[in-house]
Amino acid sequence: MQNYYKSAKLDNVCYEIRGVVMREARRLEEEGHRVLKLNIGNPAAFELDVPEEIQQDVIYNMHQAQGYVESKGLFSARKAVMHYCQQRGIDKVDIDDIFLGNGVSELIVMSMQAMLNTGDEVLIPAPDYPLWTAAVTLSSGKPVHYRCDEEQNWFPDIDDIRKKITRRTRAIVLINPNNPTGAVYSQELLEQVIELARKHNLIVLSDEIYDKILYDGTQHVSTASLADDVLFFTYNGLSKNYRAAGYRSGWMIISGAKHRAKDLIEGIDMLSNMRLCANVPAQLAIQTALGGYQSINDLVAPEGRLYEQRETAWRMLNDIPGVSCVKPQGALYLFPRLDPKKFPVANDEKLVLDLLLQEKILLVQGSAFNIDDKQHLRVVFLPRKDTLEDAMGRLGNFLANYQQ
Secondary structure, three states, X not given: OOOOOOOHHHXXXXXXXXXXXXXXXXXXXXXXXXXXXXXXXXHHHHOOOOOHHHHHHHHHOHHHHOOOOOOOOOHHHHHHHHHHHHHHOOOOOOHHHEEEEOHHHXXXXXXXXXXXXXXXXEEEEEOOOHHHHHHHHHOOOEEEEEEEEHHHOOEEOHHHXXXXXXXXXXXXXXXXXXXXXXXOOOHHHHHHHHHHHHHHOOEXXXXXXXXXXXXXXXXXXXXXXXXXXOEEEEEEEOOOOOOOHHHOOEEEEEEEOHHHOHHHHHHHHHHHHHOOOOOHHHHHHHHHHHHOOOOHHHHHOOOOHHHHHHHHHHHHHHHOOOEEOOOOOEOOEEOOEEOOOOOOOOOHHHHHHHHHHHHOEEOEEHHHHOOOOOOEEEEEOOOOHHHHHHHHHHHHHHHHOOOO
16 A cells, blocks of 8 residues: 655754654653653743733633634734834834734744745744744745854844845844844844845844843844834734743734735735634733733843743853853743863754753754754743752753763
């Protein structure tokens, strides 16, 4: 009998955050082992709950969620996002410029499918959040990775971006605040990227899902607030700022040079219609979330839980001989570097697999984020301080004795 095979479109698509090592972690759990999952930004797993007023609002209005709604999303939710745009300085955004989705992930894939022809190029940061690379590849495009400079607080290298723009380049992705590095970009850097987009007629795709998770007084500037003559797609949602990852509730805002994108927007509208609508109960949370008390501010303030956890994990990582880590100014991750003189790692996936098997701690190897070297790891700092202290101590002991 003939076997069945996956589509060739998936040959170069990967998402190692839930890849081979994650499957091994699942096997260990099935055998009864307890695995500390520092591989994914899932707040609920660490008792960081959705604010109660958001939960209650969804429950109270659940009777309104029985049928399909407008394919772009509930009017009340999109209006709340429109008001948020006004607060962020993103001008001239109408209700119809906002698309709600089953998390930002769906909207990223949808926009890439609408935008790209075979061989079209999209500039993506390295390291990246790997969904971006996968979405471009799945949409028959070509991901082109530009360098982010660890010695410059992981800011994008403008000269490297400039060199990689070709006649096939359609768009440039910014992940700000950044996953996996925690970098938060300056207005000056964003204006340099916008100038390149203006010169080369590129669309700016700005992933801002962590825009409220900021430390040390860092200010976030929304890229689309800085110009109106360039086309911007801005992505955001409830997963991180409001700890509602399981709600799968996100939005995409189209702004700037919309008059030059009528056909593209029609394509996105078509794909939006094809999925009928996004998850309606989760849309009920958006108005309350954006208009209510912003409890995330308490978590990231000095002495707040996320602030203290970041401090603890960052300090302990840098105390490990041969390990260095740029201090993240935003998001939920650290991206430490292993000195190749002390740790000549040939296979970083094997390193994280060995750590899992020996210490039952699950991390993600740096190469999963589309960088060339094998010297980085991504560490989630969502667990409580005492759990992180234990985990970082065990990681240090593991590395002190590790040989590949």
